[in-house]
Amino acid sequence: MPSPFKTRVAQALADSDLRTSQARASSRLQRWRNASFDELETPWPDLQAAAAASRRAALDDLPRLLQQLEARLVQRGVEVVWAEDGAAAFRYIAALATARGLDTALRSRSPLAEEIGLNPALAEAGIQVTNTNFGDYILQLAEDRSSHPHFPALHQSAADVANLFERKLDMPKTLDPQAMGSMARFRLRRELPRHGMMIGQVALAAADNGMLVLVSDAGEDRIAASLARIQVLLMGIDQVAATVDEALFLAQMASRSAAGQDMPGAVTMLSGPARAGDPDGPGELHLVIVDNGRSALLATPFRDALACIGCGACHNVCPVTREIGGQAYGDGYTGPIGAVLAPLIARAPTKSRRPTRDTVPPVTAAGIPLLDPTAADLPLASTLCGACADVCPVGIDLPEMLRSLREARLAAGRPGLVDNTVRAAFRWATSNPANYHRAHGWLQRRLTGSIAPPLRAWRDGRDLPTPADKLFRDRWAERNRP
Ligand code: SF4
Structure with a gap:
């Protein structure tokens, strides 16, 4: 029986509409990213090295930077809370909402909220959350989950969204993205003032002056943040920079890399609740700093992922x-970085993450437990190019991290029948020239012809070049024959 991940991959590969819209969107974003860095005077390698050095220095100095940040924020009246895991973060937010008599909240784009399963957990506690990010709003209407850290609804085509809005918002069908965006904004903005609590995520916090930098693509998050009396911000323990200049430089690097924008659509900098005489700002500001397995990762070869x-x-x-x-x-973590983090970060159990009989059991990679064994197959999703x-x-x-995680998976002793068969066959074929000859002939016949089912599944999931008619050795011998 294939693992849940392999089943999802097979479903995705069978969905030609998804593959087309995914490929189009990815190519567009990649073009915009390249153009955005090409126009800068500073060469890309220098920018990348500067950003890498800033992040690594922050990870090296994390305890001091976090303490400095906390001290600055507490001075200005921010309630700073340390949450060991997602459950602790959720308990704090639910208790806060209950204490303030609130049963609704708004939420802006927050991969961390997805990591800890915040919306469903709050819903179970009787607190209904409305997502303000346009992509997240679409996903909430569609009861769908995100597919990209920056553009959560990237997998939804314009036609999907048009059908959804017609069904859920009674909107006349149109494929015009502007019209769809305006309609969603109109509905959402009408709702914003009735919510007393806004939950958001810090993109990066600056330890030197205690500034919390929030970014978003559109203004909804910002409007909601200005209207909500109580603001709760989530941040991972890793999301701190030494200085505000570094935080803003990294935010620029992120927005250029995401979609070629020289700055995010909206940047908000918060340093505390509104003071007497301030024209706006939240009445209460709570910062929930979430660990959820990150501090354990710091002492491992995977620390750079943070x-x-x-x-x-x-x-x-x-x-x-x-x-x-x-x-x-799967839920939450996606793409190459997701394939690294998902097995290593503890996440809230959901239906799709419940271990099955075929789930790879928890293993240890350089002493690190794979906290989410249902994600142990994810590192296979890479060509390592x-x-x-x-x-x-x-x-x-x-x-390199994906390769190490593959090793960990193999060390768990559950590589699967097909993997074992292919490896054994490779060992046999390369053990001597005669076997290599036989294997070549067999491959020529089987790569395009009929083949036993387990190997067929392996073959059909790959683009394998057809072997040459003759081995190089034979062609060389022919050429040099007198
Ligand atoms: S790992 Fe991926 S998502 Fe994270 S910073 Fe690098 S490119 Fe961006």
């Missing part, structure tokens, strides 16, 4: 993600 600034550029260039889309990866590392604005060596 340098990620969530731009999604690795998704847009990955030849595998471009084919299968982000949703095939290195394109993700080339475009990553903070230079994370994703291919």
